[in-house]
Amino acid sequence: MNFNPVLTSLEVPPDFNRYKDIPELDVIARLDRWKEAAIQTLRELKTRIQQEQASLSLKQQADIISAATVFEGDDAWVAPDSRVVAHDILHRFSAPPLPLIVQVLQYNVKPLFRSNPHPSLNLETGRKLARPAGGPMASQDFYDGQTWKEHPGASNIVIWCVRHIPSTAYEELWHLVIPPVMALLDDYEARYKLMGVRITTLMLERVPASVLKRTGVDSLLIAALNRSLTQLQSPETPVLLPAAISSSLTLIQLMTSVGSADRFDQLCALLGDGIIGSIWPYASDRLEALLASIEALPVVVEALGVGCARYLKVLIAQLVHPLVPLEYEKTSVALQISSLRALSAVINACPERMTQWKGTILNAVGRCWVGIVDSKATSPPDELKQELKNVCHKLAVACPSVLQEEYPRFMAADAEIFKDLLGETGRNSV
Template identity: 55%
Template sequence: MDLDALRVPPEIRNYAKIEDENVLLRLEKWKNKALDTLAKLQTRVEELAKLALKEQADVITAVAPLSAEADWVPEETRSKANEILDSAFPDPALALVTHILQHNVRPIFRTNAHPSVNLDTGRKLPRPAGGPFASQDFYDAQGWKDQPGAWMVVFWCVKNIPSGGYEEIWHLVIPPVMTLLDDYEPQYKLCGLKIAIAMLDHVPGSLLKRTGVDSLFSGALGRAILVLDAPETPILLPSTVSASLQLIKLTTEEESAERFNQLCALLGDSIVGSVWMYSSNRPDALLASIVALPPVFKMLRVGCARYLKVLVAQLVFPLAPLEYQHTTLELQLASLRALSALFDACPQRIRHWSGTILNAVARCWVGVVENPQGKHELRTELQNVCRSLAVVCPELLQTEYPQVTALDEKIFTQLFTSRI
């Protein structure tokens, strides 16, 4: 079985930056040959399922990288790769996953081990191997990057590990995941993050805590959330927040001080204190951080009261910015949705801020009425916020809402009457 045709060329790791026509032509030929090889494998799916363990592992290792959602993987190629994996190996045994991690994945990442991970146990080391400059050495000679798509093999394995199987192969899973998650290049951080998210759906929280990997994950996620200038930021930042919430949920008790403190660190230190502090000229990062807020509010609940002053100020700002300040429709929509989530999470403390919120919403509504082109969704979200605000502050229906409507019934009547 010719699997060499599926081997991803090392230079494809920088595919978006390649300008040499000869290299691009060679890569196109490889893509075509890989697609033909996958088409042949599709006709032999039943045979693949009957292969010996090592041969099955080699097939998965060759095919999995071509199932990635990457700019160098054509849609047809991705579709065929996924069909082969799903059809030939629908319910892989733990022995197969273990073999792949042990013999196909481990050699790729072993020469560039994460300094804080014990390679034999998967546990956190008490101090970085190699001394205080180990983190710099960790970024040297990263041979695993010459095998683009190798992370997809790890991803496939993690997706197919049952909850009860992690204990047995912990030492095989954690090293490559941490290598990816803590890499200095955002594109690899994102790959590691996708694996970590899949892992957190099934891994026992007790195992994360007992091995110290919870703190390794927490540290790596904290660093990932500060990647503000990369093309990956719009995806990386919300995904990092989502993974952080799942990690907190797995490793802390509900209603515990530990959970509250970790959630406050995520919202107060990472998002408000770091992302927002440095995002005045980084609109993509700011938008991504606001998109990520609703699930944080839902989990922190009334604890959001600690940050209401800064949260309300930031969320109403895009609705009615000053003349010399810029906003976008996407930022306005995300801010309105975050406001509604904040009302649900912290209804007891919203009344004090209702005037500030209503002022911004009314100003934004005037802009929509005066220039409605392409703003149907914004119009709906403004109405939703007014409805949600009236639920947590019902007295507004008798006070502020009629007062605002009286300013101009033609403009404001629909803002308050629709959907309330």
């Protein structure tokens, strides 16, 4: 049976890449008609597969998978019904044999990305080049003629492959996997970077560390993930930043041993150069970017442990600031809650250093609490109040001197206000 006409009609029009920015109403109408028609086309494809699945060739299976995976996401061309039908189709290939994965990568994915070779990769081996191919302008050439962007949903095909590649097969398929991953991860547009980060995260669940290290791609990945942290003004920023930080942390833990100097240095680079150096100096007026970075901070702090001590001055200054911002500055309850959670993580990581910082922390926590009590117009979330209490409790554990010095002063100043903040800890200190 010839599937080509059906599969051809499921090729997503390139205009969907700019769907949100299209001013022409007739173009939008045309794309919407295609989107609705695709639902029926997918249903037709599903029916024909049910009739012919036993006799499908390897190429037909690969082509069907490549067509259906495009409808698995939340993209502009995906209707809820088309997603359901696509899922039903792909369920029939839920345990693909390795030759089928190779077929998809070799003949459905590789041709899309062939025209944009990554300047730091040997496309035949998937290894890092000693120096970028093409000289100083190689990076600019990499962004020219990106024909793979004319195929919306191409990244979904890569995701399907990465999700199904066995750990033992990465060695064999590396030269087919890593070029499209790096093309996405190192793209200049945040939405493609996010796709690359998501694929990298999936890949790190199975890829052997030995493959990453031997090919030198570990350093390419960490550098590309670090560059993702400079995307502070895109709609994807709130999702991209924590995803890139999490993926970086996973990569570092995969490639280094516990307690090693190499792990310490890389974690310091992630926190110091990445979060503190690349995000915070430019995010004072970009609350979404700041919030995203702080939400991702506790796991990095936990991984670095007492090594965070070298960054305490900037960490504590940043984390207490949203609790009592200046009048002309913006904050949000979500930012306050995330900052308090990160502050608790810092206290846990560096308890021996908290004597020096207890005054700064309690000043901000106390003023934030008083602001909550004095606020008559709105009722603050219980979550915010609980996180303030958690910080006070953790500080008492890390720095018992507050029980004899600071907490009694709070209670003496106004026991009615601060009794709920300090709880049993505060009452026992009096």
